[in-house]
Amino acid sequence: MPTINTVNNQFLNNVTVTTAVAAATSSVTIENLDNTNAASHAKAAITTGGASGGDAFIHFTNNVVDWTIGVDNSDSDAFVISQSATPGTTNAARCDTAGEWTYPLQPGFCAQKDADALNVTGAGALYTVVGNVETADRTADYSTVTGNFTAAVTGKYLLSASVMLKGNTIGYNTSNSIVTSNRFYYLESRHPASNENCAAGGSVIADMDAADTAYSAVKGEGEAGNTADFNGTTDNNHFSGALLQ
């Protein structure tokens, strides 16, 4: 097509720019060559008719996978990034009109154990806590069978845990442990030898590779044998985590 120099050119119907030449790029370029004025913008605008109209969006596809980014008119005008051919179906990110971002498919979980476990530590045994009650498990990455959280993707994860031991007689340490495939984190609560219940908690930012696991464990010390009990009151234990970045 020749060069068109007229102002405000309009196509009143669809426009398609296409090529099937291998290794060539099919492109639309919007350029402003001026470099003297800060108002010399280059803009692609996508607009729809109003609140009762449709969505305004960009659709990326390689004809295998679809992604869209744009305004979801039927979702309070949120700006969304979706794993589909239209906004609002399988949102991976959503920003509401107040600017608050949420990530509906981001891994995140919280699990608790609702039953005591008797005589599990006290003389140094490491007891793995298997939370059987999930208050969150957005992408089903936590197992209530093994107590393992499995990283969906390589990244940095916030992991938090709290535990409580009871049945102590002369215990002096409750070591809340977060164990990942890469390393141990000990979050210990030490005290004079005591027969009191003892709680410990804490958080770490853990490096995890895809398919790495993390679990919560507790080690009591000071008893003559492993006679201390894990306190299964859900207010007193949890293991939670989320992908941070």
Next chain:
Amino acid sequence: MTITSLNNLFPSGTMTVTKSTAGATTSATISHSDNTNTASTSSIKLSTGGANAGDSFISVTNGVANYSYGLDNTDTDAFVISESTSPGTTNSARCDADGSWTYPSNSAFSVNTNGADAADVTGNDTIYTPHLDTAIFNAGADYDLGTHTYTVPVSGVYLFAGAIALTGGANLYWCIVHFTRNGSFVVEGLQGFDPTANTICANISHIYKYDAGDTATMSLRAGIALKTADFAGNVNNSYFMGALVA
């Protein structure tokens, strides 16, 4: 010029809208004016031929900085936002096919000890900054392993977590671990003493707003006896970590 024909085709594969008038905006507008039907959408579709073809993406540039965002065909079809003219080079955000977002350029660090104890560092309320000089990760290199100081690269909300262990200080009663912002304490955690093993462990975490250039450190102090408490070099007990979260 107004073109009213249906399904206009540019078979050469390229179309350019250009202008060089100072103060004017060059624009391409895709518009649908109907406001009666929710199927009246307006869209730009960027499509490539399949799994063996290239990326479909948008590139934005001011002639100085380049950003691109779209589908990275060579990275398992992830949606990426990249600091370059094409997806996949210097990704600043990446969403995989399962919807998991990562931010490869965001600042984050985790450091622990080199395994060696430091003798007689506190016990008489002396403030001690632990020698956390072994990086597990240090994305952005914002943690200085020599000064044990993290410098905030961008204003935002940061998560910090840390833990320490002290040994050998007989008759200690307590230990406090602190986080600082520009040298001032912003949060403290107190822990008691285990006289059986002569050990104190403490950990804290917090989320706080920091400005670009602010510094953050972790320090501790213990009392109320003599300066005979040793910082424990056990890598599983002592660490300092942080990340930009918002």
